[in-house]
Amino acid sequence: MGDEWERRYTGEPGPSGQPNQPEQPNGAQDTNPMGGLSQEEVEKRLEEVRRLVSQGANEAQQRIKRVVDKASDYWRQAQVAPTPRQPTSVEEQRIRQLANMWSNENWRVAKDLGSYMDITSWQTDEVWEVTVQTRWETRGMDTITEPYTGKAVGKPQPLLPVWDYQLAAITGLKAPTSRTRLQGLDEIIGCTSCNGTGRALCMTCNGRGWIVCPECKGRTKKRCATCRGRGYIADWTEGEKKPFFQRQAENVATSFSERVADVFDGIRQQGVPIPNPVDTDPANKGKTVPCPDCINGEVDCTCGNGKRVCTTCEGAKTTLCAQCGGTGKMVRHREIVRRFDLRTQTRIIGESVIPVQQLQRASGELIYNAEVNETLHPDAPPEAVPSDVWQTAVALIESEQQERPSVSAPQEQSRATLQVIELVRIPYTKVQYRFIDQDYLFYIYDGEGREKFYAERFPARWDRIERLVKAISADLMAPTDMPPNSEAPKSSGGGYRVPIEVPPYNIIEEDDENFPGKN
Numbered sequence: 001m002g003d004e005w006e007r008r009y010t011g012e013p014g015p016s017g018q019p020n021q022p023e024q025p026n027g028a029q030d031t032n033p034m035g036g037l038s039q040e041e042v043e044k045r046l047e048e049v050r051r052l053v054s055q056g057a058n059e060a061q062q063r064i065k066r067v068v069d070k071a072s073d074y075w076r077q078a079q080v081a082p083t084p085r086q087p088t089s090v091e092e093q094r095i096r097q098l099a100n101m102w103s104n105e106n107w108r109v110a111k112d113l114g115s116y117m118d119i120t121s122w123q124t125d126e127v128w129e130v131t132v133q134t135r136w137e138t139r140g141m142d143t144i145t146e147p148y149t150g151k152a153v154g155k156p157q158p159l160l161p162v163w164d165y166q167l168a169a170i171t172g173l174k175a176p177t178s179r180t181r182l183q184g185l186d187e188i189i190g191c192t193s194c195n196g197t198g199r200a201l202c203m204t205c206n207g208r209g210w211i212v213c214p215e216c217k218g219r220t221k222k223r224c225a226t227c228r229g230r231g232y233i234a235d236w237t238e239g240e241k242k243p244f245f246q247r248q249a250e251n252v253a254t255s256f257s258e259r260v261a262d263v264f265d266g267i268r269q270q271g272v273p274i275p276n277p278v279d280t281d282p283a284n285k286g287k288t289v290p291c292p293d294c295i296n297g298e299v300d301c302t303c304g305n306g307k308r309v310c311t312t313c314e315g316a317k318t319t320l321c322a323q324c325g326g327t328g329k330m331v332r333h334r335e336i337v338r339r340f341d342l343r344t345q346t347r348i349i350g351e352s353v354i355p356v357q358q359l360q361r362a363s364g365e366l367i368y369n370a371e372v373n374e375t376l377h378p379d380a381p382p383e384a385v386p387s388d389v390w391q392t393a394v395a396l397i398e399s400e401q402q403e404r405p406s407v408s409a410p411q412e413q414s415r416a417t418l419q420v421i422e423l424v425r426i427p428y429t430k431v432q433y434r435f436i437d438q439d440y441l442f443y444i445y446d447g448e449g450r451e452k453f454y455a456e457r458f459p460a461r462w463d464r465i466e467r468l469v470k471a472i473s474a475d476l477m478a479p480t481d482m483p484p485n486s487e488a489p490k491s492s493g494g495g496y497r498v499p500i501e502v503p504p505y506n507i508i509e510e511d512d513e514n515f516p517g518k519n
Helices: 002-009 039-079 090-105 244-269 356-360 387-402 463-477
Strands: 118-147 178-181 187-190 199-201 210-212 221-223 232-234 288-290 298-300 307-309 318-320 329-349 365-371 413-434 439-445 452-454
Touching (some): 090 118, 090 413, 329 356, 387 413
Antiparallel strands (some): 187 329, 210 307, 221 298, 232 288, 365 413, 413 439, 439 452
16 A cells, blocks of 8 residues: 555556546546655655554554563562561450451452451450240130030029130240130020921922933933934845944944933033944945834933922931031030230440341350249349349230230230240450451351351452552553653653553442341
């Protein structure tokens, strides 16, 4: 392209031997700015363009080389781990071991954090978890009736309120629904379904004693089975004598066809308009003769009058009452229905930035556990239980006893029959430390061997790689240290810069709520 441009604008002879001039459309005059330049000026300008392009390429090559060199230095610096710190006490050694365990289990935390962090301070504290479990028992009375069996009832007893009856004891906080029959409250009453007669109208025949004949549907006539209602059959006059095996095969085919036809005829009689896939009409096979067993395809039904005696009541029109079993009497008794509901109230006592949801999942150390069988005094806390914790627990028990659960029926009543209180101590350690010139804070909580961790922010495991990428991005965007308008040799960069597009490298540790820093 450069040679063509030189031939076009420098007057060198073309293929025809004449000086090459720029083409002008439609005879227009030459307005090219190079048209009035001499050969020497054109060569100077070409040399200037070559020099600028060469300087830009050299500068880009130098930048890439400088970035590669610095990237290697940054990578070596990133690979060099800081000096491990030595613990000065047993407690500090324990904290560092737990921090290493946290960083090894959580891929977001800097690796071996406990070995390289500078512990500024730590302090231990505790929170208490108060749990009150209340078993509510709801009692209601149901009236049940059953058929009288002839057993004599006992001496009548007075009907008492549901909570005055001594029922079987329930062990445990969770129990299924139970029903208890009360003795001495049975009453014999007349059956209201049969009015004390012990007999009721038959439901099969509606008290008539008969039903419509299912064979003839009350018509006293039914279809002839010989001709299937056609009134004619095939003429079995002896004709051409056939071999034995042929006659046997035809008999089998005819029997099979008749069975299939019977099935489809039964379906059509149920009201389904379905055609018969097997042609069994004798008229299509040859000569026919009138059926000797029927008149016009019908025969008399065995019922005679279109009715059948009801098989349920055998014509008596009544049956034994299903409610009282034919005795005409009912026994009415009462049952106490017991339903149990378990309600749990939990409260965290103490100051801590650890979320309550995480503290409730901690096991802690069980300090006090007992059933509430008597009135608790706020001023008499158990051993090893702080006074403020005990006062809060007593107030929680009293409030739970007053909040009764809702009942489904007006006659039902609820009481708290069992209460269990648990006081759990959850110790935690607050650790302040420095890592790579930044201050951090994390918490170690729960009992020994079950430690859990929480931190709002922590040193990320890929922080060094992030700094490496940021440094490379800054080097790519930084200008070269060249004086303006200076001519440099071909091996060095010049003042002309070639724009290089650099992707915005930026790695930021997101503070995701789903990863609060706790394992």
